Amino acid sequence: MTSHVWSILNSRKSLWVKWIHAHKLKGRRNFWDVSLKAGSTWGWRKLLQLREVIRPHIKYLIGDGCTTSAWFNNWTSIGPLCKYITYRDITRAGLCLDATVNDVLANGRWKWPVAWFDLLPVLINVTPPVLRPSVSDVITWYDNNGKDSGFFAYSTWETIQFRKPVVPWVDIVWFAHSIPRHSFHVWLIMREKLKTQDKMKQWDVSGSTNFNLLCCSLCKRGPNSHQHLFFECNVSLQIWSLVRPLMGFHAVPNRWSDITSTLLWTSKPNLAKTIIAKLLIAASAYYLWQEQNSRLFSPKKDRLLNCVMLLCLLSG
Template structure:
């Protein structure tokens, strides 16, 4: 790569000219798949984290939020819910309706978990919202630095545990 003018820090835009891939000719036999890539159009739009939904469509991360089957969502989906509203409370703290925001950021148990996680991975200045947490994580997604890898794992484990 280095002999051809590329490095690990090279960007996609450096391998495209006028919408066409410009791979070194000596790569044709070594990496034939590169020469079969379709042309792409680059824009100045900010990068976004995308997820593939259950039918295979790409959707922004933000629209993936709040898909947990929390009690408030179940209540909206099933209008026939009957019984005591006490059964709708958060099962971690027994105080408050189990909503997405409550479960992750308002529940006393979750707040103590997130407080510990934020200190351990250097997220002290990150607000407790999914938007801010994902904004902190996105730049670290490709990093192999031990601190970034550990941070991603700790955030993922905390989210899963809650």
């Protein structure tokens, strides 16, 4: 989506960009103050909603000042001037909303009223640029460190993506030798996002369903949950008892939190034994979830022990 905005701003030679300028912008130089109308298409609405995310990273380097909007483009050290100067102030001063940087300069000085500096002291920091008649204005992309990184898919994504702190269990889920579908399943377990019966109970707003009748399809002893399935259920405990010796986890309890804590504090995460342990835990949890779903929704049952025995043989 950002690349589409970049094409619009740079007037890339394409039929779509020409159509946008003709029918959406309707000849206007400025993309940043286009209003979002109720009947806008999904794509155009998303492009306009993206503006506030990418605007701080798109900066204009002034050459002749003939293509950069004086009010709406990000070319000053304080950002777009429209954040400080209202439309009414601009028109009252006899200036045009479509004015370029070149239009508001005369002999190296600003054309706007001197009174603005008293009303808006922040304008004192805006130094008049030195115009170069033979050089065109240039649009650049700045990363989070304020560096001109150029507009590329990778650098752009690294700049605008939403980031959270790295979770401590990341190496338990994602590692070089992991099986993707097993790792994804472990990731769901770590975030408690599997559709277990205790989660489903929270969804029933009307209360028309009697969730007290639900029970674990493996042990038939009450509703299942993440804690129950991995590995506190009687059936899953049997699986854990088979797998645990292969990993050297003889003293580790059958609770998921204890298992992951043991892996988390392993001093040598790249050791072959540790990698095998992570593979076995991920595979056991994956097939355990598959088996409980199979017992709920299909006639095929009792495949779990066969899968686990196969895992034991392979790891042995």
